[in-house]
Amino acid sequence: MFKFFANIFGYVLNFIYGIVNNYGIAIILFTILLKLIMLPISIKQQKTMKKTTKLQEQVREIQNKYKSDPTRMNQEVMDLYKRENMSPFSGCLSSILQIILVISMFYLVSRPLTYMKHVEPDLINQYAQELQQTEGGTNYQEIGIIRLKAGEDERVNLNMNFLGLNLSSVPSQNYKDWKVFIIPVLYVITSFISTKVTTNLNTTKKKEKKLEPDINDNTQELVKKEEEEIDMMAEMNKNMMIMMPLMTVSIAIIAPLGLALYWLVNNIFMLMERLLLDKFFKSEEE
Numbered sequence: 371m372f373k374f375f376a377n378i379f380g381y382v383l384n385f386i387y388g389i390v391n392n393y394g395i396a397i398i399l400f401t402i403l404l405k406l407i408m409l410p411i412s413i414k415q416q417k418t419m420k421k422t423t424k425l426q427e428q429v430r431e432i433q434n435k436y437k438s439d440p441t442r443m444n445q446e447v448m449d450l451y452k453r454e455n456m457s458p459f460s461g462c463l464s465s466i467l468q469i470i471l472v473i474s475m476f477y478l479v480s481r482p483l484t485y486m487k488h489v490e491p492d493l494i495n496q497y498a499q500e501l502q503q504t505e506g507g508t509n510y511q512e513i514g515i516i517r518l519k520a521g522e523d524e525r526v527n528l529n530m531n532f533l534g535l536n537l538s539s540v541p542s543q544n545y546k547d548w549k550v551f552i553i554p555v556l557y558v559i560t561s562f563i564s565t566k567v568t569t570n571l572n573t574t575k576k577k578e579k580k581l582e583p584d585i586n587d588n589t590q591e592l593v594k595k596e597e598e599e600i601d602m603m604a605e606m607n608k609n610m611m612i613m614m615p616l617m618t619v620s621i622a623i624i625a626p627l628g629l630a631l632y633w634l635v636n637n638i639f640m641l642m643e644r645l646l647l648d649k650f651f652k653s654e655e656e
Contacts, residue, residue, distance in 0.1 A: 376477035380485035394532025560637040
């Protein structure tokens with residue numbers, strides 16, 4: 371499945387590259403195009419996030435209203451979710467798509483001759499043998515071939531110079547060159563900014579309501595437990611939003627810089643998208 375998407379993305383990226391003749395610019399334009407295509411899903415995701423936040427407030431109100439009747443309380447919560455047409459798995463689609471995009475893009479940037487240039491496998495194998503004899507091989511064979519045959523064979527030629535950076539470089543293999551860490555560091559910074567902004571957009575002040583003293587201990591314990599579960603889910607989501615950038619940057623360190631550039635540009639436009647959509651939804655509500 372990932373190879374299928376990498377192949378499709380490769381055709382689009384190669385078409386853009388044919389116009390601009392620069393790998394870095396092609397990746398930026400490809401990322402913008404992909405964000406525009408994914409915009410309807412992003413709008414739906416942000417609506418779902420806002421709706422979930424509002425539902426949590428209503429759930430707390432139901433818990434307080436029916437805290438003396440746990441059975442009625444649970445039924446009212448279930449009815450609320452049914453009325454609002456919400457599902458516990460409503461946010462899964464976006465997460466699945468993100469995973470597909472991450473892995474598919476890794477395939478694409480690590481094997482650009484196969485998925486982007488669609489070079490014949492026999493030619494790749496021939497040049498791979500030459501690469502083995504001259505450089506002893508590399509973790510990214512096709513990147514090595516592009517570097518080895520630069521200017522010699524147009525079929526495997528890619529202009530990977532972008533703002534003084536070589537996007538074929540792998541930070542873990544070129545750690546003595548500080549410039550290879552510019553894009554990964556910028557990616558980490560934008561990731562944490564995006565996480566902070568998203569958390570602020572989807573966090574509301576928790577309304578603390580005291581339970582009536584005449585409520586039995588079992589009911590109080592049930593309500594408190596459900597509130598703790600909601601808080602725990604929110605904390606888990608927050609932790610995931612922090613862990614994801616750390617996980618992806620660990621991949622960016624061992625992958626060609628083209629992947630980190632894609633993630634960086636994606637982060638910047640995702641941040642702009644969330645701020646604009648949030649402003650739009652607020653004006654719509656008003």
